[in-house]
Amino acid sequence: MAEEVILLDFWPSLFGMRARIALREKGVEFDMREEDLKNKSPLLLKMNPVHKKIPVLIHNGKPICESLIMVQYIDETWGPESPLLPSDPHERARAKFWADYVDKKTYPALVTILLSMGEAKEAAKKEYIECLKVWEGEIGDKAYFGGERFGYTDVSLIPFYSWFDTLETLVNFSIREECPKLVAWAKRCLQRESVAKSLPDQYKLNDFILEFRKKLQPQ
Amino acid sequence: MAEEVILLDFWPSLFGMRARIALREKGVEFDMREEDLKNKSPLLLKMNPVHKKIPVLIHNGKPICESLIMVQYIDETWGPESPLLPSDPHERARAKFWADYVDKKTYPALVTILLSMGEAKEAAKKEYIECLKVWEGEIGDKAYFGGERFGYTDVSLIPFYSWFDTLETLVNFSIREECPKLVAWAKRCLQRESVAKSLPDQYKLNDFILEFRKKLQPQ
Numbered sequence: 001m002a003e004e005v006i007l008l009d010f011w012p013s014l015f016g017m018r019a020r021i022a023l024r025e026k027g028v029e030f031d032m033r034e035e036d037l038k039n040k041s042p043l044l045l046k047m048n049p050v051h052k053k054i055p056v057l058i059h060n061g062k063p064i065c066e067s068l069i070m071v072q073y074i075d076e077t078w079g080p081e082s083p084l085l086p087s088d089p090h091e092r093a094r095a096k097f098w099a100d101y102v103d104k105k106t107y108p109a110l111v112t113i114l115l116s117m118g119e120a121k122e123a124a125k126k127e128y129i130e131c132l133k134v135w136e137g138e139i140g141d142k143a144y145f146g147g148e149r150f151g152y153t154d155v156s157l158i159p160f161y162s163w164f165d166t167l168e169t170l171v172n173f174s175i176r177e178e179c180p181k182l183v184a185w186a187k188r189c190l191q192r193e194s195v196a197k198s199l200p201d202q203y204k205l206n207d208f209i210l211e212f213r214k215k216l217q218p219q
Numbered sequence: 220m221a222e223e224v225i226l227l228d229f230w231p232s233l234f235g236m237r238a239r240i241a242l243r244e245k246g247v248e249f250d251m252r253e254e255d256l257k258n259k260s261p262l263l264l265k266m267n268p269v270h271k272k273i274p275v276l277i278h279n280g281k282p283i284c285e286s287l288i289m290v291q292y293i294d295e296t297w298g299p300e301s302p303l304l305p306s307d308p309h310e311r312a313r314a315k316f317w318a319d320y321v322d323k324k325t326y327p328a329l330v331t332i333l334l335s336m337g338e339a340k341e342a343a344k345k346e347y348i349e350c351l352k353v354w355e356g357e358i359g360d361k362a363y364f365g366g367e368r369f370g371y372t373d374v375s376l377i378p379f380y381s382w383f384d385t386l387e388t389l390v391n392f393s394i395r396e397e398c399p400k401l402v403a404w405a406k407r408c409l410q411r412e413s414v415a416k417s418l419p420d421q422y423k424l425n426d427f428i429l430e431f432r433k434k435l436q437p438q
Contacts, residue, residue, distance in 0.1 A: 050320065050353065062309050069315045076308040089295040090281050096288045101269065134269065 005030040006058040008044050010037055012208045014107070015067035016055040017159035017198050022071045024194035025155070026079035068099055071155055084152045095146055098138065099156035106131050106160060113167055114213050125171045129178070132164075136179040143188060154189055161186040162199045166209045224249040225277040227263050229256055231427045233326070234286035235274040236378035236417050241290045243413035244374070245298035287318055290374055303371045314365055317357065318375035325350050325379060332386055333432050344390045348397070351383075355398040362407060373408055380405040381418045385428045 007023070007030050009016035023030050035044055035054050047056045047063035057064040057073070064073045075084040085092050109131045112124040135157070139145060145153035164175050176183050189195045226242070226249050228235035242249050254263055254273050266275045266282035276283040276292070283292045294303040304311050328350045331343040354376070358364060364372035383394050395402050408414045 059309070064309070064312045065316055066319050069312050069319065072315070073308050073312045076311070089292050090278070090283070092295070093283045093288050093292045096291070097284055100285050100288065 003028075004058070004060050007032045008035050008041070008047065008054050008056040008058070009033065010035050010054050011200050012205055013054060014159040014163065017162070017200075018067045018155055019055045019057055019070050019074070020198035021155050021158065021194050022074040022084060024197060025082065025084065025150070025192075026074055028074070028078050068096075068103065068156060071099075071152065075152070084155060086146060086151065091146070095152040098145055098153040101134075102153075102156045102160065106135075106157070110160065110163060110167060113170060114209070115216055117217065125173070128167070128171060129173055132173075132175060132179050132182065136182045139181050139185045141181070142185075144185070150189065150192060154185075158186065158189045158195055159199065161189075162202065162205055163209065165202060166206045170213075222247075223277075223279050226251045227254055227260070227266065227273050227275040227277070228252065229254050229273050230419050231424055232273060233378040233382065236381070236419075237286045237374055238274045238276055238289050238293070239417035240374050240377065240413050241293040241303060243416060244301065244303065244369070244411075245293055247293070247297050287315075287322065287375060290318075290371060294371070303374060305365060305370065310365070314371040317364055317372040320353075321372075321375045321379065325354075325376070329379065329382060329386060332389060333428070334435055336436065344392070347386070347390060348392055351392075351394060351398050351401065355401045358400050358404045360400070361404075363404070369408065369411060373404075377405065377408045377414055378418065380408075381421065381424055382428065384421060385425045389432075 005023070005028055007016070007019055009019070009032050011034060020032065033041075033043075035041060037054070040052060043058075044054065044056060045052055047058055048054075048065045051065065053065075055067055055070065057070045059073075059077070064070050071084065085095055109124065109128040113121065113128050116124045142148075144150050145157070168175055190199070224242070224247055226235070226238055228238070228251050230253060239251065252260075252262075254260060256273070259271060262277075263273065263275060264271055266277055267273075267284045270284060272284075274286055274289065276289045278292075278296070283289050290303065304314055328343065328347040332340065332347050335343045361367075363369050364376070387394055409418070
């Protein structure tokens with residue numbers, strides 16, 4: 001029986017991008033279905049009844065929710081010859097730690113910047129920049145976060161690079177100047193077809209983020 | 220060489236309890252070192268420089284941080300004959316989803332109740348009760364969240380049961396009456412030596428939580 005792989009997604013979603021990249025790294029053909037988040041499909045509500053959020057991966061009718069869990073599932077299910085997570089338990093834990101750092105610190109810092117104004121914005125900016133500096137220190141002189149191979153932490157963080165560009169103008173911080181190693185890493189990732197095909201057009205994304213911000217902020 | 224397993228911990232920590240339970244499930248001897256969170260040890264700061272938080276598992280000198288990652292590490296490293304995570308990728312993803320639901324929904328709901336007053340407390344109470352009802356529905360007539368065997372989701376959630384008792388008085392909600400299946404599950408878990416030895420004395424914990432709440436809330 002042919003495999004059926006469906007990804008319920010929304011094009012600017014940082015979390016959806018992770019799933020797209022992981023599937024493409026593994027050479028898995030999938031049907032990406034764009035969701036209208038104001039009018040969610042019955043399939044989405046059925047497949048993710050708890051959170052009702054994208055992305056959802058549906059593999060032969062069974063749902064997998066939450067992007068990091070999804071990337072781990074993809075890694076365990078397809079292409080064992082090109083693993084995303086290392087086989088050594090300590091190295092695996094390390095890769096998971098950094099992916100978790102994206103969700104626990106980097107993503108909230110980014111959201112806070114989008115939402116905040118005035119003094120709160122200054123505090124958010126400080127936290128965001130500290131976060132970028134942690135990444136700059138962690139990548140150091142490595143090609144990828146796990147060493148020589150593109151892997152789990154890279155998949156987890158690289159979608160955020162597509163948002164950094166717009167945020168740069170909001171926080172007045174040059175990521176190119178301040179975090180050159182992180183930028184070099186991102187450019188290395190972008191040379192991979194899996195990444196280049198999964199990240200949206202930068203101009204379209206800029207417009208989306210600025211529009212989104214306008215809607216969220218008090219007038 | 221004998222293995223060295225150290226757990227930097229703090230006795231009422233929900234996350235520390237997870238690590239203790241998983242280590243005991245696997246029969247791993249460990250040295251639990253109580254941290255003074257107002258005066259963190261140089262070892263803690265060295266081993267978890269990013270978050271500076273307990274618990275930290277130190278295995279032969281190498282740190283593993285973040286409790287769910289730690290439980291996965293413990294599962295991969297010791298006792299393959301009694302796995303906590305199922306071997307089927309879809310079942311694994313499901314177990315991880317529910318553990319993630321503890322961290323994303325159950326823990327925040329619990330913290331919000333501790334911190335909130337007045338109207339905010341009512342909203343927090345509603346969210347907390349909804350969360351408990353989700354767990355009640357999910358356990359249903361199963362012995363454990365994964366089926367017949369005590370596993371990863373159980374390890375992730377059971378520490379919270381030790382806090383539910385105190386919260387019951389704060390939200391005026393009888394978990395025994397409203398979520399009998401969840402309570403039966405918790406009692407089943409508490410019969411395991413690994414759990415019984417890892418959860419603190421209920422009276423001591425009650426006092427700690429109420430004291431903690433007093434300090435956090437505006438006078």
